[in-house]
Amino acid sequence: MHYNFFIVNKIGLLIYERKFPGCAQLDSSDLIRFGATLSALHLLSAVVTPSGLKKSGLKIISSKFFKLCCFQSPTGVKFCLVSDSNTTDMEKLCKKAYQYYSDYVLKNPFYELDQQIRFEGFDREIEKLFAIKQ
Amino acid sequence: MVYEFYIFNNVGNCLFYLNLRGTTPEKNPQDKQKLIFGMMHTMKSMCRKFSPQPISVSPFTSYVTDAYKLHILETSSGLNFVMFTHPDMMDQTHSLKWIYSTIYCTFVIRNPFYEPKKPITSVVFKQKLEEYLLTLAR
Numbered sequence: 514m515h516y517n518f519f520i521v522n523k524i525g526l527l528i529y530e531r532k533f534p535g536c537a538q539l540d541s542s543d544l545i546r547f548g549a550t551l552s553a554l555h556l557l558s559a560v561v562t563p564s565g566l567k568k569s570g571l572k573i574i575s576s577k578f579f580k581l582c583c584f585q586s587p588t589g590v591k592f593c594l595v596s597d598s599n600t601t602d603m604e605k606l607c608k609k610a611y612q613y614y615s616d617y618v619l620k621n622p623f624y625e626l627d628q629q630i631r632f633e634g635f636d637r638e639i640e641k642l643f644a645i646k647q
Numbered sequence: 648m649v650y651e652f653y654i655f656n657n658v659g660n661c662l663f664y665l666n667l668r669g670t671t672p673e674k675n676p677q678d679k680q681k682l683i684f685g686m687m688h689t690m691k692s693m694c695r696k697f698s699p700q701p702i703s704v705s706p707f708t709s710y711v712t713d714a715y716k717l718h719i720l721e722t723s724s725g726l727n728f729v730m731f732t733h734p735d736m737m738d739q740t741h742s743l744k745w746i747y748s749t750i751y752c753t754f755v756i757r758n759p760f761y762e763p764k765k766p767i768t769s770v771v772f773k774q775k776l777e778e779y780l781l782t783l784a785r
Contacts, residue, residue, distance in 0.1 A: 558686065595697060
């Protein structure tokens with residue numbers, strides 16, 4: 514069961530968010546704060562890597578009640594999915610969302626980079642993607 | 648395979664640090680320890696916000712990157728046990744609980760010379776902890 518889906522751009526601004534039934538009650542300022550916090554945590558987790566290992570940012574945060582998967586594209590855009598603890602293959606879903614992002618958002622001539630995403634086509638595909646897996 | 652082990656108190660002071668990888672020690676471990684504590688604090692408050700049900704104790708247990716997995720146990724007294732391991736390691740909450748209840752309680756709390764809030768200097772504690780951590784496989 515999925516709770517939330519977010520897209521955060523490379524400077525930490527939240528550019529897309531989607532709530533699914535059962536998610537925690539969060540208002541818009543919480544979500545904006547979340548985007549910035551996740552970017553910072555992603556960077557910090559690379560910095561505190563034990564010495565001698567290749568630095569890399571965090572991928573999955575596990576908790577008793579939920580699992581958060583964060584997939585970072587090569588351009589720095591982060592696709593984050595919050596689901597319940599039993600979900601597997603969350604990274605595959607995030608990668609699929611990245612594919613839809615490049616098809617429906619980046620190829621849209623009216624889209625300005627790093628701005629909020631407000632496209633029906635993208636919403637529809639995201640809805641389909643996460644509804645099927647539920 | 649365990650890489651590093653830290654114990655922090657609720658204020659952020661690092662009470663104990665153990666490196667099991669045998670690599671050269673860093674010039675300024677205090678900076679890294681502060682970063683780790685700050686990151687843990689942020690992660691815990693973020694996880695609390697995201698839980699569908701309201702809870703009092705922090706539910707955050709671990710996170711994974713390509714290079715390592717970080718496990719954390721927060722006790723009700725505010726102590727944080729942080730462990731860096733290989734990314735494929737399973738959930739280690741039970742072993743952190745064992746370390747707290749058996750090794751820490753026996754060799755630190757019951758040590759009459761131990762001063763609370765000061766760094767842990769007991770050699771026996773370090774030895775027992777190292778022995779236990781080396782037995783932790785996948």
